[in-house]
Amino acid sequence: MRDVLSEWQPVVDDAIEELLPRAVDEAYLDEWFGPASHRYDPDAIQRALSDPIWDLLDRGGKRWRAVVCLLLLDGFGADPHAYLPYACIPEVLHNGTIIVDDVEDEAEIRRGEPALHHVFGEDIALNAGNAMYFLPLKIVGKNPAGLDPETQLAIYDMLMDELNRTHLGQGMDIHWHRNRDVSVGEAEYLEMCACKTGCLGRIVARLAALITDQSSEVEREIAAYAEEMSIAFQIGDDILDVESTIEGTTEFGKAFGNDIREGKRTLMVIHALSAADPAEADRLAETLHAEENTREEILDAIEILQTTGSIEYARERALEFAESARKHLRDVSLKEERADQLASFTTFVIDRDV
Numbered sequence: 237m238r239d240v241l242s243e244w245q246p247v248v249d250d251a252i253e254e255l256l257p258r259a260v261d262e263a264y265l266d267e268w269f270g271p272a273s274h275r276y277d278p279d280a281i282q283r284a285l286s287d288p289i290w291d292l293l294d295r296g297g298k299r300w301r302a303v304v305c306l307l308l309l310d311g312f313g314a315d316p317h318a319y320l321p322y323a324c325i326p327e328v329l330h331n332g333t334i335i336v337d338d339v340e341d342e343a344e345i346r347r348g349e350p351a352l353h354h355v356f357g358e359d360i361a362l363n364a365g366n367a368m369y370f371l372p373l374k375i376v377g378k379n380p381a382g383l384d385p386e387t388q389l390a391i392y393d394m395l396m397d398e399l400n401r402t403h404l405g406q407g408m409d410i411h412w413h414r415n416r417d418v419s420v421g422e423a424e425y426l427e428m429c430a431c432k433t434g435c436l437g438r439i440v441a442r443l444a445a446l447i448t449d450q451s452s453e454v455e456r457e458i459a460a461y462a463e464e465m466s467i468a469f470q471i472g473d474d475i476l477d478v479e480s481t482i483e484g485t486t487e488f489g490k491a492f493g494n495d496i497r498e499g500k501r502t503l504m505v506i507h508a509l510s511a512a513d514p515a516e517a518d519r520l521a522e523t524l525h526a527e528e529n530t531r532e533e534i535l536d537a538i539e540i541l542q543t544t545g546s547i548e549y550a551r552e553r554a555l556e557f558a559e560s561a562r563k564h565l566r567d568v569s570l571k572e573e574r575a576d577q578l579a580s581f582t583t584f585v586i587d588r589d590v
Contacts, residue, residue, distance in 0.1 A: 237584040240577055241298045244306060248299040248327060251320040255328070255371060260286050268374060288356045288364045292331055295347035301440050302327040304581060308444035308458065311574030319447055321380045325372040325395075326440045332368025333402070333436070335361050340410055341498055369399065387446055394442050398435040405431025413499040417525060420501040429470040430463055437466030457564045461578075464561035469585035471554035474502040475547060478538055493534035499524040503553060508546040516540050551586070558582035 257264055260282040265272070305323040306316040316323070337343070338351040339358055345351060353361035376391050383391075408428045412420055441462035445455035477495045495502055505524065509517050523529055523537045541547050561582045565575060 237577070237580050240307075241300060241303055244303045245299045247320070248302045248306075248324060249293070251324050252293065252328065255321060255324060255375065256286060256289060258286060258290050268378075284356075284360050285364050285367055288335075288352050288360055289331070289368065291355065292335065292346070292352055295349055297331070297347070299327055300581065300585070301330055301436060304462070304578065305440045305444050307574050307578055308441060308570075309448065311570035311578065312444060312448040312450065313571070314444075314448050319381050321375050322391075322443055322447060325375060325443060326436050328368050328371055329399070329439065330436055332365045333406075335365030335368070337406070339365070340406070341413075343494070343498075345494075381447070383447065387449070390446050391443065394446065395439065398439050398442070401431045402435040405429070405433070405435065408432075409500075412501045420506060422503065422506055425501060425503055425506055426467060429467045433470040434463035434466045437462035437469075454568055457567045461561045461564040461568075464557045464564065465582045465585060468554040468557040468561065468582060471503055471550050471557070472586040474500070474504060475550055475554070475586075478504065478541060478547060481534065482538060492531070493529065493538070496523065496534045496537050497529055503550045504541045504546040507549045508541050508544040511544040511546065512540055516543075554586045555583075558586060 260278050262272075262276055262278055265276045265278060265281065302323045305326060306320075309316045309319055309323070334346065335352050338346055339353045339361055343351045344354070349355075351361075352364070356364075372395065373392070376388055376395070379388060405428045408424065409432060412418055412428075438459045441458040442455055445458050450458070474495060481493045481496075505520070508520060512520060520537050520540045523533045526533070529537075559582075562579050565579055565582075568575075570578070
């Protein structure tokens with residue numbers, strides 16, 4: 237999978253740069269946003285939009301959402317290069333959510349460097365993140381591949397539907413770690429993942445299905461594949477946060493014990509709170525509820541996750557979702573090579589190291 241990602245990542249980055257250039261000028265602003273009523277200030281837009289967005293994009297990221305969309309397009313028989321701007325939509329959205337999430341979570345580090353709001357300020361970070369929610373609508377409106385009006389409208393409707401559900405998931409997540417005494421079960425956690433992370437996955441799949449005029453049944457199956465793979469990804473992301481803390485590495489690109497410090501209700505935490513003996517469960521809850529944690533408290537919380545088998549439990553659940561995703565994929569007619577690659581992504585999102 238790393239070879240596939242390495243092949244497509246520079247192609248995706250070049251396509252994103254066509255949508256949002258590193259250097260903004262009046263010609264770009266006129267073309268994409270229409271002539272100014274009076275006069276644009278390209279330098280201000282450069283510093284407040286392009287610079288922070290490219291600061292984040294240049295830090296890395298595998299662009300796997302865009303790549304999955306391109307593989308699906310090719311698998312359905314379309315030329316992926318003809319639809320590159322559309323494949324960038326979930327990648328642009330994903331990075332926009334990262335910027336806004338980091339402000340909401342008061343995150344310190346993103347991809348190994350200070351979160352954007354610490355570099356540019358909260359106002360610029362929020363504006364840049366929000367702009368990345370709306371840029372995809374400009375792509376659909378400009379219609380670079382000449383899609384028919386019915387398909388354009390279907391894509392608009394799909395994006396509005398999925399983006400609204402994304403904010404439901406984010407709302408649940410925020411409420412849980414702001415109100416740390418709430419009770420959260422596994423079903424609620426999985427629904428949060430299905431909304432917050434799964435929506436971006438479904439956008440990936442549904443874009444490819446709508447562009448290639450697939451049936452509603454195929455669209456549902458491929459969306460289910462992407463949603464369940466995304467849930468597996470989120471569980472894997474939570475595990476990576478814990479494992480990087482255990483190993484004392486910074487390769488994951490987040491602060492030490494990030495999820496514990498934020499009081500995140502991960503699947504591991506939910507399992508441990510029910511599986512630990514009462515004293516350990518109370519100690520874990522106290523650490524999660526605390527406004528600040530010492531290094532020793534974080535390591536103690538992680539030890540509870542280990543002794544209750546919660547890390548392995550979460551890994552097993554992630555693998556179950558990956559297998560379920562592959563079953564949905566098998567029910568869709570795709571080119572064999574692309575189907576194999578898409579199936580491999582379901583385990584890559586769990587086994588990745590960053």
